[in-house]
Amino acid sequence: MAKWGKLSFAQKKCVSTVGMLMQKTEMIKDGDRIGIAVSGGVDSFVMIRTMLIRQAIIPFNIELMVLHVNPGFKPENHKPLSDWCRENGVASHIELTDYGPRAHGPENKKKSACFYCSRLRRKRLFELCDQYNLTHLALGHTADDLVTTFHMNMIQSGRIQGLSANEPFFQGKLNVIRPTLMLEKKYIKAAARQWGLPIWDNKCPSNDNTKRSEINDWLEQEWRKMPGSRNNTFNALRRWQLDLNMKTT
Numbered sequence: 196m197a198k199w200g201k202l203s204f205a206q207k208k209c210v211s212t213v214g215m216l217m218q219k220t221e222m223i224k225d226g227d228r229i230g231i232a233v234s235g236g237v238d239s240f241v242m243i244r245t246m247l248i249r250q251a252i253i254p255f256n257i258e259l260m261v262l263h264v265n266p267g268f269k270p271e272n273h274k275p276l277s278d279w280c281r282e283n284g285v286a287s288h289i290e291l292t293d294y295g296p297r298a299h300g301p302e303n304k305k306k307s308a309c310f311y312c313s314r315l316r317r318k319r320l321f322e323l324c325d326q327y328n329l330t331h332l333a334l335g336h337t338a339d340d341l342v343t344t345f346h347m348n349m350i351q352s353g354r355i356q357g358l359s360a361n362e363p364f365f366q367g368k369l370n371v372i373r374p375t376l377m378l379e380k381k382y383i384k385a386a387a388r389q390w391g392l393p394i395w396d397n398k399c400p401s402n403d404n405t406k407r408s409e410i411n412d413w414l415e416q417e418w419r420k421m422p423g424s425r426n427n428t429f430n431a432l433r434r435w436q437l438d439l440n441m442k443t444t
């Protein structure tokens with residue numbers, strides 16, 4: 196038996212769906228050094244677990260490193276992550292910041308707290324990729340994020356835009372990848388529970404209180420009115436995004 200043991204249906208779904216996306220978009224190649232951005236939530240934890248299995252399966256060498264930028268609401272929050280990385284032999288850079296409180300303070304007069312905080316965190320992650328000479332930054336967005344983002348862009352900005360699975364930054368020096376973009380959250384949650392991953396709650400006052408959660412609740416409400424509409428929306432947007440990424444890679 197493989198060293199990760201027997202996988203459940205949800206765990207296999209995570210590993211195979213990530214593998215399919217990687218292959219179809221030619222996301223990674225031999226020698227790549229991938230930083231995995233981990234927030235401590237269920238999505239990013241399943242992403243590390245799945246990427247470690249993919250690393251063992253693929254016929255070439257890649258290196259993985261966990262990057263965690265704690266937004267600063269609960270400084271001890273990341274202890275389970277540092278313990279998990281140590282126990283599983285995964286290289287990591289874990290850093291405590293004050294980005295969350297600053298995003299909710301007087302320094303941020305114009306933007307939403309999440310916009311400000313995410314921008315600071317993204318900037319820091321880019322700096323860390325440069326510092327560690329990483330070729331890729333992996334973000335744990337899911338198919339649910341793709342669907343919500345697509346609707347947010349359309350409703351709020353009049354734009355048709357989803358989330359790219361593979362996007363070059365800094366003249367191609369760094370690729371931002373989203374390996375779990377085709378995976379639905381229900382499989383991620385089940386896989387995380389079965390793997391016993393040490394997930395922690397986000398103690399930020401803006402958590403679950405954003406425009407994103409509002410649009411998500413509205414979509415769920417609409418889907419309940421028409422059987423099959425949720426699946427059809429997910430399938431259509433996944434196919435559309437995959438097609439875009441396959442054409443541009």
Ligand code: SF4
Nearest residue numbers: 266308309312399402
């Ligand atoms: S929920 Fe809080 S920690 Fe998360 S991005 Fe928004 S402001 Fe930052």
